[in-house]
Amino acid sequence: MVALATPRTLSVTLRVWRQAGPGQPGKFVDYPAKDLSPNMSFLELLDVVNDGLTLQGGEPIAFAHDCREGICGTCSCTINGKPHGPGQGIATCQLYLRTFRDGDVIVVEPFRARAFPVVKDLVTDRTAFDRIQQAGGFITARAGSAPEANALPVPKGDADLAMDAAQCIGCGACVAACKNASAMLFVAAKVSHLGLLPQGQAERDRRVLAMVATMDSLGFGGCSNQYECSxxxxxxxxxxxxxxxxxxxxxxxxxATFQPEPAGGGGAG
Amino acid sequence: MATLDSHVPPGPLADKWRRHKADIRLVNPANKRKYEIIVVGAGLAGASAASSLADLGYKVKCFVFHDSPRRAHSIAAQGGINAAKNYQNDGDSVHRLFYDTLKGGDYRSREANVHRLAEVSVNIIDQCVAQGVPFAREYGGLLANRSFGGAQVSRTFYARGQTGQQLLLGAYSALSRTIGAGLVELHPQAEMLDLVIVDGQAKGIIVRDLVTGKISRHAADAVVLATGGYGNVFNLSTYARGSNATAIWRAYKRGACLANPCYTQIHPTCIPVSGDYQSKLTLMSESLRNDGRIWVPRKKEDRLRPPASIAEGDRDYYLERMYPSFGNLCPRDIASRAAKRVCDEGRGVGETGLGVYLDFADAVRRLGEGGVRERYGNLFDIYHEITAESAYTAPMRIFPAVHYTMGGLWVDYNLMSNIPGLFVLGEANFSDHGANRLGASALMQGLADGYFVLPYTIGGYLATQPPGSRPGADGAEFMAAEASVTAMTARLLANKGRQPVSHFHKRLGKILWELCGMARTRAGLEQALRQIPALREEFWADVLVPGSAATFNQSLEQAGRVADFLELGELLCRDALTREESCGGHFREEHQYPDGECKRDDEHFGHVAAWEYQGEGKPPLRNVEPLNYEFIKMSVRNYK
Structure with a gap:
């Protein structure tokens, strides 16, 4: 393979979705950006464009970002039709301009899904994910009540597989990529993480039923097995x-149908 | 002048916490629900505190500026969490973890606090496992450990290179459970902009809704700040872009003392800066120093040669040379300064000359590429994404970067500030790491404070407050605080300047990095103390903040945070100038041994400096809390 010489700089046009607020009409607006370093990150390009807009008396592009190292799950742009843009296994903040070519037009939109309404420009409201977690994405273990950690061995394979699922950063790319705007990969990751561990067994049934019911109630679609999410x-x-x-x-x-949970109730006084 | 009573309980070191827990006044269960507690921040410390307090029966309101509590920057911690479990049978104990942490902090933390931290470290691991945190395990199903800097035992628990993420998601799941159960009221995208003091006690906060711009007042019986560190004062750092000091700075301006602001941690292994546009520096976990070897060429002339072509004998593995017993695993402050020194000598690698090699060639030979990938795969991926280079075949280039702040709001043994009712947890307080934090100790402290310390100590304060004595949120103090917040917002927006906020943040960062970074001098600090006030004046004359107050306005958010950094930066330099010694991360060139090590002055500076705000334009007051070492002798740190 012949290594291509990296150009010293490149110029691109950003075609960005601008929307003043929830429920308002939006449109694409072009912003040319010149003489950029290929080592610049995509979000740094937005920073530079925004400083330029500010100086020209315009309104900067709102975009969600925080850690800028691919772990917090805040950044959420659909770039050239792909959530988090070209490249595999990265978030928007880990995208660098060396991925693009001089003269490219880059189309930037928010993650689109009914359950993620647009707040402004590229920022969406993903609190629906929090609500799914609140419904059952946990193991009830109050501080102070935990047994000795090594009292419960977990086979390494199970722990590793649980970790594969637990890596989810809650960004919502799976929803944005799915034609049904399904949140099943997100829910599956949490249900699998906790369900694979012995600690998670007590609430296993209750968890999956509650999380799926909440997911359905928030307007996410179902899975039709096309795996765009992954x-x-x-x-x-x-x-x-x-x-x-x-x-x-x-x-x-x-x-739940054949062995309903006992009614329980308070203990004897 | 503030009263700084540490309230460290009497008695033998190992008994203090146990006895204190038995002595703290309790609030009876029926009364607990009559108390409202505000928790600001939902990182490890905030989320663990909010859920634990809710489980106890208190009414909790939790405020985060993020869109979800799961995004707090604890999530980015890579390497691990320390605990004195001694699962490796290698001689660890609570005392050894205590001692390592105290020594790592260069004898500038409180003995009793650090000992308590080491004691509860074991409970944290139990708690996290019970919550389903998928820590790394051995084939037998038991928990695995690795080594970290500043220790000669393996006591660090980890979840691949994403330990912070997994611990935070554990705390977030506990918080989610309590929110779902109606025990915690969550306010996302809500930024605290002021602390409200009523009759000398912290009784509420003023908050801006970041989506609608609406300002609201919230009253409580106690306020807990768990809002993280102030490292973004340097602009370029490993912090998230949103990390800020606004909550602690506004509390400082309401009378809370800010302790040891000059204790900042510069982490030795980060990806070097590449250009002016850069917004963020990325950490390469300290765990890499378990298997990576740090070196630069012995000769200046070799610094631009391909590393593979430099013969073994022409390489200087300088940490192994200088610190044979700890080698590449010496503490962060020491490793960072050593990197600076070899770069100052002109032996730094890469185009800028500001870099050293972190080399895995030996590890690949020993473990195979697969073995290295299993341990550090995700870190090597991150390195590749940013630099387009593979660390399996060529050494990483790394350089120190701002990573953590040991200083923070002053707190007593109960984690209460000098303002009664104001508690401060995690990185936002100053208490446990002295002048340098050891790796894998930040996660430990955040969770210790939230799960196992505050839930006990806050009761001691609340028991002195009659149930129902909480003031209403429409009192004069609340209205005045709201008015001052609104006025600052209006002033920022009304300014018709010519420069964006980022312009000032970059310039402030540059001043601090150059004059108050890894090495500090009297002349440099005096220069910074002239430049920063001038820059602040320029900011207020020339900043341009677009948009309006009543909308989602990220420029406005950033403007307020940078305005605070421009004040805090000055205090940082003032503290560094006043502390005429070197200790941990605070290195004054005037105070060093001939071999370049920190020269402490225990006689004159064996104390905490807690700065007290005196009003705009007036110099702050420097209060002192002596550090009385009853059980350990302060000595010169030796990692050789």
């Missing part, structure tokens, strides 16, 4: 976890 995922979380989610959901539903 392809767009910055952590490359496998769609195999969706199969695991479906299995857990089915078993839990059957158990």
């Amino acid at each position: 392809a767009a995922c910055p952590k490359l979380i496998s769609h195999d976890f969706i199969a695991r989610l479906n299995r857990d959901y089915l078993t839990a539903s059957l158990r």
